[in-house]
Amino acid sequence: MNTADLTIILGSPASGKTTLAQRLSPDLSLPYLCKDDVKEALFDVLGTGDRDWSRRLSEASFAALARLARAQLAAGRSCIVEGNWRAVHAPILGGILADHGARAAQICCCAEPREIVRRFTSRTRHPGHLDGLPAQGELDAAAQAAPLFMDLSGPRWVYCSDSPTAYAELLQRLKSWHM
Numbered sequence: 001m002n003t004a005d006l007t008i009i010l011g012s013p014a015s016g017k018t019t020l021a022q023r024l025s026p027d028l029s030l031p032y033l034c035k036d037d038v039k040e041a042l043f044d045v046l047g048t049g050d051r052d053w054s055r056r057l058s059e060a061s062f063a064a065l066a067r068l069a070r071a072q073l074a075a076g077r078s079c080i081v082e083g084n085w086r087a088v089h090a091p092i093l094g095g096i097l098a099d100h101g102a103r104a105a106q107i108c109c110c111a112e113p114r115e116i117v118r119r120f121t122s123r124t125r126h127p128g129h130l131d132g133l134p135a136q137g138e139l140d141a142a143a144q145a146a147p148l149f150m151d152l153s154g155p156r157w158v159y160c161s162d163s164p165t166a167y168a169e170l171l172q173r174l175k176s177w178h179m
Contacts, residue, residue: 004102005078005178006069008093008152010085011109012145014119016161020109020170021082027171028080028178031072035083036125038064043128054128066092073100078178090150097152104154105177107170108147111162 007030009017021032038061046057065081066089072079073096085093097104111119149156155177160166 004073004076004100006073006093006097006102006104007078007080007174008085008104008106008150009080009082009109010106010150011147011159012116013084014116014123015109015111016119016159017082017084017109020107020159020161020167021080023167024080024171024174028174030078030080032080032082033065033068033072035061035065035081040126040128043126048128057128062089062092066096069093070096070100073097073102078102085150087148087150090152093150094152104152105174106149106152106154106156107159108149108156109159109161110147111160115162 007024007028009021009024011017018034018036021034024030025032035058039057042057042060048054062083062085065083069079069081093104096102147158155173157170157173159170
């Protein structure tokens with residue numbers, strides 16, 4: 001790699017983001033930084049609360065993740081960041097990329113809506129996530145949302161986490177991009 005690369009994994013809840021990051025990390029020999037790891041540490045120290053509190057800790061987690069990514073890129077190391085990144089985060093990440101002459105690739109995870117709903121309703125996460133609160137309509141809408149990328153330059157790939165061939169194809173693309 002000539003420059004440090006930031007691989008950004010984003011998508012709706014239960015779309016396969018964390019699983020993808022965990023698989024890519026050893027295959028690309030890159031560290032991955034997971035938003036929920038940061039958020040759950042904050043829950044453990046600061047406590048859990050209502051949805052507003054959870055959203056505030058989410059934004060704090062994104063800020064921490066951006067700082068950690070900045071440190072990796074400043075040291076000339078590529079990394080993977082994973083979370084439900086949104087358009088509002090693009091200026092922060094864009095600034096980090098510009099400051100360090102880094103490149104970015106975005107991978108938006110998706111799956112069939114029924115699979116996302118199945119994953120979401122069957123998983124067990126830290127109680128601070130308040131996974132039992134979303135209304136079924138809200139969950140269905142998130143599951144059916146079209147892939148949304150941030151306004152950052154670089155390649156963009158949609159990863160269908162419920163496709164048996166998608167991982168091998170994505171890994172090949174990423175290996176070629178990281179060269």
